[in-house]
Amino acid sequence: MSEVTPKDHSHNSYSRRLFLFLGSMELAITLLLTLAIASVIGTVLQQNQPYADYVIKFGPFWFEVFEQLGLYDVYSSIWFIAILALLVISTSVCVIRHFPAMAKEMWQLRTNVQKKSLKAMHHSAQWQSNATMPSVANDLQHEFKKLGFRSRQTVKQDDAVLISAMRGGMNRLGYLFTHIAIVVICVGGLFDSNMPLKFAEWRGEIKIETRDLSIREIPAESRLAVGSQGFRGSVSIPEGKAAEVVFLPVRDGYLLQALPFRIEVKDFRIEHYPNGQPKSFESDLVIHDDQLAEPFESTIAVNHPLIYRGHSIYQSSFSDGGSSLSIDAWPLDSRAGTEPVSIQTKVFENRQMLWGEETMQLEMTSFRPFNINPDPTEEDERNLRDFGPNFTFKLRTETGEAREYENYMFPVERDGREYFLSGVRNSPAESFAYLYLPVDEDGSLQQFLNYSALLRDEELVSDIANSMMKEALAMLPERDEALEASLQQTLETLITMFVRGGFDEVRDFIDNNLPDAERDNLAPAYLGMLREMLARIYFSMDGITPQTVTNDQLLFLQDSVDTIGTLSRYGSPVFLQLTDFEHVQSTGLQIAKAPGKNVVYFGCALLIIGVFLLFYLPQRRLWAWVEEGAEHTEIILAGSTNRNAREFDTFFNEQQTVLATKTGNSNLEPGS
Amino acid sequence: MTTNTEIMTKPAAHTWWWYALLLLATIGILSVYHEVLDVYEVSILMFTAISMGFVGNHWPGFRGHAIAVAMLSLIALQLYGTNLEAAETNGLLKYMLASQSAIMWMSVFFIAATFTYFGGLIFRSDYTEKVGSVFTWIATTFGMTGLMVRWRETHMMGADIGYIPVSNLYEVFILFAVVTALLYLFYERRYQVRSLGGFVLLVISAAVIFQLWYAFERNAHEIQPLVPALQSYWMKIHVPANFIGYGAFAMAAMIGIAYLLVSWRSEKNPDSGLVKAMPPLTMMDDLMYKSIALGFAFFTVATILGALWAAEAWGGYWSWDPKETWALIVWLNYAAWLHMRMTKGWNGKPMAWWAIVGLFVTLFAFLGVNMFLSGLHSYGSL
C-alpha cells in the first residue's frame, strides 16, 4: 500500500472530496431550502395555462424569457429536475457514508470503554456493595434487562467486569429509513413523471400537437402506443359513446395515449342538495377488453375510482355531450322576416344563419337542464329558485366578433308578469345584461311579435300618423299643408327611429336636431308624441281598444315598448326560444397509470416509520463497571443518550437510586 | 420534576378504568352507528380510541377533558333530539351547548386565559397562572364540545348533509385553537412551567379573533353541504393530522418569541424580573425542538395522507397543486431546521428566529394559499 503513486492519490482525494461534498450537511440544507424556494415559483405563477394567456399577461418579450426558463411548467423544467436529482444523489451519498457507522451504532454495545472515561461522563454515579462482584454484576444485568436494555458482560481485569447495555438502537434505523425513503420516493416519482416523454420529445420521436383536431386527424407522431410507461390524462366521453384513448396535456398542446381497453359510458348522473349544490357525480362505465370473456360494468364517483389493469379511472369533470335542442327563432327585427323559424341543433354545433344580406355563425356552447339560483325577486339571497333549463350560444359576425347569449327555456315571473329571459354580453369578462321579453296570455311571444311587426308596417304607421296628425291639427282655424306634412313626417320618423335604435336613437335625435333654445320645451313633446303613436299602434291590434283596455294590456304595452326600446343593444335579429331538448351529458374521466405508485407508497411508509423512530425512540446506553475493592465491591454507573437529554437526566437519577438500593448500601456519589 | 416523570414512565395500573371507559364508548358508538359506518370509519374510530387511551393513560387532565366533552356532547344531543330548532328554544342549548354558543364560550375563555396568564407572569402570581390553565382547559373543552355538537348538527340539517366539522376554514380554525391548546397543556404539565402560557395563548387568541370576524362578517359558521371531492373518510384523518402539525409549529414559534425576549432581557440585565419568571433558556430551546419535531412527524403523516387522498380524488398522488406544494415547502423548511439543530448543533437565537419565520411559511400554506392562489383544494376560499 505504500507504493500508491502521487497521481493516484490526488485522483483519489479528488473523488473523495466530491463524495464528501455531495454527502455533506451543508449541501443537504442548501438543497432543501433551494427546493423550497424553487417550489414557490410554480405556485405563484399559474402553471400550464394556455400560452396565449401568458402572452397577454407578460407581453411577447417576457413571455419568451419565461418560456425559455420553463416557468410555465416549472416542476418538469430541467433546472428543477436537476435540483431534485442533486438532492437524491446527496441523500444517497449521505446514507452510504453513514451506513457503516450507523449499523455499528445500532448493534454494538461498546464494550471497550475505560473506567476513566466512565467516570468522566456527564451521567455518572458511584457506590459500593457488600455482595461479591459476580453477584452484583448479575444483579445489575438483571435490572438492566427489566428496564428493557440489551446487555453484555465483559471481563476487564481479573477483578473487574463491564456491563454494557443499550436500548433504542432502532433510532439509528430511523435515520436510515428517513433518508432512504427520500431516495425511494423520488425514484418512484420519476417513473410516474413525464420525464420519459420529455426525453422522447428531445430525441424527436414524438411531437406535441397543438391544433384542435378530431381524434382521427391526429398524426402518428403525436400518438403513444400502449406500453408500460406511466401517464396521466383525461378524456371526455358522451353518454352512449366509448373511447380507447386519453389526452395527455403537455405544455401548450397534448399527446394521444392509447389504452389497452375501451371505456363505454352508459350514464352520467349528478345529484344535488336541496340548495342546488352538487352532491355527487357518478358515471356508469362498461369496460370492453379482449382479455375479458365479456365486458364488465362499474360505477365510479368522485373519491371512488375504478382500478383496472393498473389504470385508475377517476371521475374528474363533466360537460355537455352534445344535447339535442329544438329551437324557435322569433324575429326581432326586419332582417329576420316576420315568422318564427324552427331549428334543430346540438350543443357544440355551429351553423350559418342568413339574415337578409348578413350571415352570422350560430355557435351552441352549452345547455343546462336546471339552474338553481338566488331568486332576484326576494330580499333574502338564500331563497333559491329553479329557473329551469337554459342554453348559451354565440353569434359571430363575418368579422369574427361574437356576442354571447344565455336564454332560459321557461318564462320567469317578475312583479306578477311573465317574461322570457335572455342574457347578452360582449365578452366572458362581463356579466350578462338581461332582456325581458313579455309573454302574452297564451304563454307565447306571438303578441309581442305581432306588435313589433306592426311598428315596422310602414303603411299602418303612416295611416296612424296621419289620423293622429289630423286630430292634433284639427283645432287650427286653417289648414297648413306644410305643417301637416312636416308633423306626419316627424311622427313616422319617430317610430322608425325607435324601431331602429330604441330610446337611445330618439334621444340622440332630439339632442342633435332641435335648436338648443327650444330643446327643453320640445323634448317632452316629442317623447309624448312617440308614446302616443306607440299606444295608437297597439290599439290598432285585434280586440284592443282604448275604451276596453285592461290594466294588464296597458302593462303589456309598457313592457313591449320598454323591450323594443332596448333591442338595439341586444344585437341579435332573433330570439331563440328553446322548445324541446334531449339532454346528453359527457363525463370527464381522468385516467392515470402510475407504475411507480407502489414504490412511492413504500417510500412513504419508510418515511413515517423512520421519522417516528428518530424522534420518539431515543437511543440510551448504560454502563456498569463492577470492580472488586479491598473491602467492598465498587460500582460505577454511567449513561448517555442521543435524544431528550432532559428526560434522560431524570431517568438516570432515578435509576442510579434504584440500582444502588438494590445492589449496594453506601456512599452514593451522584455524577454531575 | 421527579414525581412528574414517574407518572410519565410508570405503567399506571390505576388507569384501567380509562381503558374500560374507552372500550365501552367504542362499543356504544359501534352499536348505535354500525349501520352507517364503513370499514374505514370503524378503523378510524378504533385508532382514535387507542390513541386516546395512550394519551390519557399518562395524562389525567386529558382524561377529564375527554370525559367532560363526552358528557356535554351527550347532553346536547339529548336536548336536541331530532329538532334543530331546539337551539333557539332550549335555554341550555341556546346559551351554552349549541355549537355556536359553545364556540363563543371557547373564544371568551381563550381570550380570558391569555390575559390571565400574562397577568400571572407580570405579577409573579402562581395562583393567577393556575387560573390561566383552568381557563384554557375550559376553553378547550368548550371548543371540542362545540365541534362534536356541530358534527351532530350537520346531520340534522338534512339527510346526506352531515359531515365531520373539519371541512371548511371556519371549522379548522376552531380545530387549530383546540389542538394548539391541548399541545400546550401537555407540555405545561410535563415541564411544570406556566409562564409560557400567555405566549402560546396569544396565537390561539389571534386564531379565535379571526374566527369570530369570519363568522360575523362572512356568516362562515353556517353549515353548507360538502362538495363531492371532500366527501371522504380521508378527511377524518388528513385534516386532524395536519392540524397537530400546524399547532405544534405555532407553539414552537411562540416559544421562539418568548426565547428571544428572555435572551434579550438577560443580556441587558440577567437579574430582571422577566428572566427570573420565565423558564431557563435551555428549557425553552428544548421545548421548541420538541414541538417542531412533533409537528414535523405529524405533518409528514398528514402530507402523505393528503397524497393518498389526492390519488383517490384527483387521480394522482402528487399534482403540484399550490396547497400540496406549500405543504412541501413547509416540510422542507422544518426538515432543514431539524438538520441544523441535530447535526450542526445550532440552537438558541437563530433557531428561534427560524421557528418564527417557519410560522409565517406555515401560515401561508394554511391561509395564504386559499386567499391568493387558485388550485384544486376546494375548501375555504375567503
Ligand code: HEM
Ligand atoms: C440531501 C442530503 C441529506 C443529507 C446529507 C442528510 C444528512 C443527515 C445527517 C448526517 C443526519 C444526522 C443523523 C443523526 O446524527 O442522527 C440527518 C438527520 C436527519 N435528516 Fe437528513 N440528510 C439529507 C437529506 C434529508 C432529507 C431530504 C430529509 C427530509 C426531510 C432529511 C431528514 C432528516 C431528519 C428528519 C433527520 C433527523 C434529525 C434528528 O436526528 O432529529 N434529511 N440527515
